[in-house]
Amino acid sequence: MPARSLEPTMTKMFTDHLQRFLFDDTDVRGEIVSLEQTWRHVQDRHHYPDVIAMRLGELLSAAALLTATLKLDGIMTIEVRGAGPVTLLMAESSPGNGDLEQQLRGIARWDEDAELSQDMSLAELLGNGQIVITLDPRNGKRYQGIVALEQDTLAGCLEHYFMQSEQLPTRLWLAADGERSAGLLLQQLPQSDTQDADAWPRLSMLADTVTSEELLTLEAEPLLFRLFNEEQTRVFTPVPVAFGCTCSRERFAQALGRIDPDELRSIVEEQGQIDTHCHFCNTHYAFTAADVESLIESPEAPSPTVH
Known part of the structure; x- marks a missing residue:
């Protein structure tokens, strides 16, 4: 430099x-x-x-x-x-x-x-x-x-x-x-x-x-x-x-994938979906029941995309 x-x-x-x-x-x-x-x-x-x-x-x-x-x-x-x-x-x-x-x-x-x-x-x-x-x-x-x-x-x-x-x-x-x-x-x-x-x-x-x-x-x-x-x-x-924030839907999906499947299904049953947000930038990420099942069945697959 x-x-x-x-x-x-x-x-x-x-x-x-x-x-x-x-x-x-x-x-x-x-x-x-x-x-x-x-x-x-x-x-x-x-x-x-x-x-x-x-x-x-x-x-x-x-x-x-x-x-x-x-x-x-x-x-x-x-x-x-x-x-x-x-x-x-x-x-x-x-x-x-x-x-x-x-x-x-x-x-x-x-x-x-x-x-x-x-x-x-x-x-x-x-x-x-x-x-x-x-x-x-x-x-x-x-x-x-x-x-x-x-x-x-x-x-x-x-x-x-x-x-x-x-x-x-x-x-x-x-x-x-x-x-x-x-x-x-x-x-x-x-x-x-x-x-x-x-x-x-x-x-x-x-x-x-x-x-x-x-x-x-x-x-x-x-x-x-x-x-x-x-x-x-x-x-x-x-x-x-x-x-700049390093958060992404994929990173939150990876974190959810480390939680016990029964606990994830229990949250969905109680709340209808799983809502997450980044503490740094306040970006909100929602995971529906279908998203959660996809994460449980295929944890290595890309995160489901919201359309």
Whole structure:
């Protein structure tokens, strides 16, 4: 991917994109993500209270940033599981390959009878909980890492995960409001003798000056220039990010095919058909009595098509 030196420009980029960058003669790389349409698509499918939407927006940007650091042909999922008013925040990403853009989706589950306020902390929302990161490649073994919710912010919890699992040192800055979700990531690569040994603490300190307002309102290059104008920063061509769901009638049919046939017939007898829907995109899939019998008799056959 071609790269060029950073210049003080105010060029307007497309809204949903991920900008990779690195610092010459250092062992530090970074990414900035900006989500607008993607974040709107997630919110349009579910009406979340503002305080939950803000956390889910932060998680969505974190998923985009972390996915871009991986060589993964599959799906990455970040689940924040809690025992408070919010029981689940979940973001899922399918990495872009070739001309395909990275695709993101997210959901939250909460007690709709709970009293929520805008100033509730992460601990007040989720109680005792944990973050579960799952890498599910198309080919190969599934990997799962877990870290407790012991920090004040989602960014802090994810940073602690990288430190605890002895992976590359990683810093995150996340922000979200009703219109946009955004994030900044710095990551320290294995160091060589020719590189700037003080770069990691220096660049982390500079990045610590970023504000949520800057993350949400500045384009990537002006933001990088504001933070790192005295560094030799090299930027790559931005890559698009979009909302996208992996659900299909066939996948739901496969899931139904794993249920005991007597249980499936009992549901049909009681309800007339089996109704399913995707939690990410709210798409509805209905399976009639004839569809269910077809699934039971020929589980390997293509899913019956609705005409």
